[in-house]
Each structure stands twice: as structure tokens, then as C-alpha cells.
Amino acid sequence: MIKLAIYGKGGIGKSTCTANLAAAFASLGKRVIQIGCDPKADSTINLLGGTPVTPVMDYMRDRDEEPTSIEEISQVGYGGILCIETGGPTPGLGCAGRGIITTFSLLEELELFEKFKPDVVLYDVLGDVVCGGFAAPIREGYADKVLIVTSGEKMALYAANNINKAVKNFEDRSYAKVRGIIMNRRAVENEEEKVRAFAESAGLDIAADIPRSADIIKYEDMGKTVIEGDPECETAQRFMELAKKLIAEDEAND
Amino acid sequence: MTDAFYITAAELADRGFDNTPDELMSHRHMIYSSPATLDFNSPGAKGFGVKRAGLAIPGSVMLLVAPGCCGRNTALLNELGYNERFFYLLLDDTDIVTGRHLTKIPKACKEVCDSLDYTPTAVMICITCVDALLGTDMERVCRKCEDETGVPTVPAYMYALTREKRLPPMAGVRKSVYSLLEPQKRISSECNIMGYFSHVHDDCELYDLLHSAGIKKVRELARCETIEQYHELSRANFNLVINPEARYAAQDLEKRLGIPFIELTRMYRIDKIHNQYRLLGRHWVLCSTTASTAARRSGQWRTSTENSVRCVLRWANV
Numbered sequence A: 001m002i003k004l005a006i007y008g009k010g011g012i013g014k015s016t017c018t019a020n021l022a023a024a025f026a027s028l029g030k031r032v033i034q035i036g037c038d039p040k041a042d043s044t045i046n047l048l049g050g051t052p053v054t055p056v057m058d059y060m061r062d063r064d065e066e067p068t069s070i071e072e073i074s075q076v077g078y079g080g081i082l083c084i085e086t087g088g089p090t091p092g093l094g095c096a097g098r099g100i101i102t103t104f105s106l107l108e109e110l111e112l113f114e115k116f117k118p119d120v121v122l123y124d125v126l127g128d129v130v131c132g133g134f135a136a137p138i139r140e141g142y143a144d145k146v147l148i149v150t151s152g153e154k155m156a157l158y159a160a161n162n163i164n165k166a167v168k169n170f171e172d173r174s175y176a177k178v179r180g181i182i183m184n185r186r187a188v189e190n191e192e193e194k195v196r197a198f199a200e201s202a203g204l205d206i207a208a209d210i211p212r213s214a215d216i217i218k219y220e221d222m223g224k225t226v227i228e229g230d231p232e233c234e235t236a237q238r239f240m241e242l243a244k245k246l247i248a249e250d251e252a253n254d
Numbered sequence B: 001m002t003d004a005f006y007i008t009a010a011e012l013a014d015r016g017f018d019n020t021p022d023e024l025m026s027h028r029h030m031i032y033s034s035p036a037t038l039d040f041n042s043p044g045a046k047g048f049g050v051k052r053a054g055l056a057i058p059g060s061v062m063l064l065v066a067p068g069c070c071g072r073n074t075a076l077l078n079e080l081g082y083n084e085r086f087f088y089l090l091l092d093d094t095d096i097v098t099g100r101h102l103t104k105i106p107k108a109c110k111e112v113c114d115s116l117d118y119t120p121t122a123v124m125i126c127i128t129c130v131d132a133l134l135g136t137d138m139e140r141v142c143r144k145c146e147d148e149t150g151v152p153t154v155p156a157y158m159y160a161l162t163r164e165k166r167l168p169p170m171a172g173v174r175k176s177v178y179s180l181l182e183p184q185k186r187i188s189s190e191c192n193i194m195g196y197f198s199h200v201h202d203d204c205e206l207y208d209l210l211h212s213a214g215i216k217k218v219r220e221l222a223r224c225e226t227i228e229q230y231h232e233l234s235r236a237n238f239n240l241v242i243n244p245e246a247r248y249a250a251q252d253l254e255k256r257l258g259i260p261f262i263e264l265t266r267m268y269r270i271d272k273i274h275n276q277y278r279l280l281g282r283h284w285v286l287c288s289t290t291a292s293t294a295a296r297r298s299g300q301w302r303t304s305t306e307n308s309v310r311c312v313l314r315w316a317n318v
Ligand SMILES: Nc1ncnc2c1ncn2[C@@H]1O[C@H](COP(=O)(O)OP(=O)(O)OP(=O)(O)O)[C@@H](O)[C@H]1O
Pocket: A008, A009, A010, A011, A012, A013, A014, A015, A016, A017, A038, A040, A126, A127, A184, A185, A210, A211, A212, A213, A214, A216, A217, A220
């Protein structure tokens, strides 16, 4: 099973990359689950034609009880992808990290993996690894690889470096390792050199190079990924290449 | 008097003490109490909470990780003879906000083990509510403790806030205390009873029924006095769960060690209890003679229990 967590600075394109990668895996015939771990709960929206799924935390808050089946807290989107959002507390209140932990233990109790039998699980995680809750996706049994999304912007690279250090901090036999960087271009001057310099200094591989693309925005407006909207376009092809690469690595590992 | 009776507190107050309804006068007749109250075990009764239960592994010690105000309620347990087995790591605000306490735990564990003149069989790390929000991976912390001390270390969670959830603390701690069991060859004529932290009454009919059904050895965690006896628990052919709080632990043993389990429901009516034993008998894949012996024994137990109940009722003059 491929289990990936995607981290990166706020607004850098984590959800966009995660959803496109999920769609790419699905179009290659894989059974995919995408779990948005962000109170904004917008991770899977472009797999669902723009209609969001009810986040787990919202479900619990509104009904004051735990769901009893996976169906109550998920939607099936493009390519059969099972979409789940942890959601979070009312902004400014509660604890978002705890929300992730609560959701994860709930999914475990509902035997999500045993029942859905996914080939690929993707976790789209909010911003930095700020507290224990945001490290939950890299724990044993969850993601075993991390992809860091960054552009050539200074603050994005800064965040990427922090995330890399945080994940390294946890490095022991059962935690996830950083697989590499997704360079999500922002048309910054000398972008490629800047990202490459960082990747080299951190000893990381650039797993994918995603161009700044008008297609992404065009299909996002229709609630779609580029994989769904225009699978032949350059951007879609880059995501397909990344998916194929990760599948090949996983198969080589087995 | 057979009709159900109730009265609100306001009505009772209005009537005044002298007009207390007869139904509430306990010395005039027997007052029926529903099974729900029989099941209830008040914390004041010093029953088994997570901390006491966490020490069920023979020869183990517990490191309680908590702020002082929260940890001190455990001091009550000292009266029950646990003072040699409890150790405290007290937390302050800075510990919690910075996560510093997590690096202190392995050090504290080491200190505890070094301070003892024997090597404990296991260290239980019990962490209370304060940590619930932090999302600490206690399994990982325990591995670090093991690296430090060489003693098996297991987490237990006193998260009072999950009491009404699907996996309440008392179910979680049962999984913890069985978690050191390792797979070994299972013996078809042996079983465990899982459910409580004190053993079943010596004269409970369950032992007799199990024996008459061909079970030669019935084990319970509470009867294990040594770690060797504890490890024998994983020889069981099956587990008999007599308290739903042990179901999660039984499921874990099924998953990890392949030991299946049968769950019995606690019931209060003799015919229902009898019926349950009959159904249980049918499930045993045993030769017909032992199964029928068990069936006959369960019939005898039924008669004798009915007789005792009749005696009690006569005595109570109902
Ligand atoms: N390669 C790209 N080309 C064009 N637009 C992009 C690209 N990547 C992301 N975007 C746009 O950037 C915006 C933010 O992206 P996205 O929501 O994926 O970021 P995020 O990292 O998930 O944000 P947050 O931290 O808020 O969750 C979106 O509107 C998206 O369309």
C-alpha cells in the first residue's frame, strides 16, 4: 500500500497537488483514499465536482455522536476516490490537532482500511507540523512517506526546511520518511535553481516539477482536477508521471 | 407490591418527612433495584480504575505522568497496598506546552528501575487527560523507555474525557495489560476468563461448567501471581469474555495471537442465565459426553440457584 502525507507552507498548493495525484492514481486503476487533515476541509473538493463532503468534526459537533459507518463521513469522488475531511473546531476555539487524532482513531475503529482495502492513501496536512496532532499522519500505521510541496519563494522554502527537520526529528523505524519535494512553480525568478539548491542542501530529491498552470485554475472553477478536466495537458502529465514513479517504487519495495 | 413506583423530588418535599410514601420505606418491604444499579460501581468504593487496573501484570510498576493536582488522587490507592509500585512524574505548564515531559519520561523510567532492588517485569506508563490534546505517540515514548531500561514498557491512558466514547479508558487499559502476551502453542483444554481485575468467585458455577465440558485449566489475569503465570495466558484455546469492557482486549488477542473469544452477557434472570450456558455448551466442539455432562451440570446449577433465590425471597417475606 502506498501511504503518503503531503506537507507544505499554507497556500502553496498542497491540496491541489494531493487531489491531482489522487486522481492520477485512480486513473491508473488504483483504489484511493484522500484524507484532508485541515480545518478548512477543502482538500477533496475538486474530486467532488465542487460539492464538499461533511467533515468528521462537523458531523460530531452537530449530532453530538460518533458516526457508525464510513459512508456517513465520506463521499466517493472522481475515479472512485474515497474522500474524507477531518475538518476542525469552530475557528478560534477548540483544538484542531485533537480533531485530527479523534478522526484517525474513529477511522481505525470503523476499520476504514480493512473495509475499503485501498492501494493508495493520501493525507493532505495543514501547513507545518505545529503540534502532536499534525504529526499524527506520519505515525506508524499512517503515512510512510512524506512529500513536501514548495515553490522557489523564500518563505515556502523556509517552511519546507522546517517540515523536513520536524520529520527527521521523528525518524526511527516506524515513522514516515521524507520521499522528496514537489516543486510547485510560482514563476519566481531563478525558481528552479533556488529549489534545487535547497533540495541538495537537505539531501532531498525533487520528485515532481509542476508548472504554474492556467489549467489548474480553470478546472478548479469547475470543481475538477486537471486529470479529470484535461488528462492530456502538460500539468496532468506531470502528475501522472509522479504517480507512476511512486507505484513503481512501491512495487520494487514489495 | 408489584407496580413500578416513582416520585419527583419536588413532590416528595411537598409531602414532608412524615408523609413519606410507603413505597420508599425500605424496612417495610423489599425494594427492587434494576440491573443497572447492580452494574454500577461507585468510584468511592475503591474499585479498579485505570491506574490500579494497569498494575494487573504481576511484578510490574507504574509511572504516573500527570500534573500534581491530578496525580494525587491516586494516593488513595496506597491504602490498598500499592505504594511500593507507584511512581510519579509530575508535570508543569512548561512541560506540557513544549512537550518537554516526553523526553523526561524515559529518564524517569530509568530512575525508577535503578531505584528498585529488583527488576520489574514491566513498566506501565499511565498518562492522564492533560496529554490527550497533545497527540503524543505514547507507543514511541515507551520504545524509548525500553531502550533506556531494557524493561518492557506499555502505555495506559487515563483519559477521563473518553469515558463515554467507543473506546473508554477501562477498555483501553485491558488491552494494555494483555499486550505483553506473546504467541505460543495453544492447548485445546485450556481457556481464560477475561473481564474483571479481581478473579471470579471460587465457588462460581462457571468453573464447574467449564471443567465438566472438558476444560482442564481455566486462567484469569487476577489469579496470576508471577510473570511466568501471566505468560501462560496465551496458551488458551479460547477466551471467555464476561464483561463487555474486555471485548476490545479480546479482539486484540484474537488479532495478535489468534485466540478466538466467546462473550457472555451479564444477566440477572435465572432462566436467561441457564439459556446462555446452554447456548455456550452448543458452541463447544467437544465430544458429546462432555457436552452433555456440561448441560446436565448447568441444569443442576439452575435448580440450586433457584432454590437459593427462593430461600432469599422467603426470608425477605415477599
Ligand atoms: N501549479 C499551480 N498553478 C496555478 N495555480 C495553482 C497551482 N498550484 C496551486 N494553485 C492555486 O493556488 C491556490 C492554493 O492552492 P491550494 O489550496 O492547493 O493550497 P494549499 O497549500 O492546500 O493551501 P492551504 O494551506 O490553505 O490548505 C488554489 O487556488 C490553486 O488553484
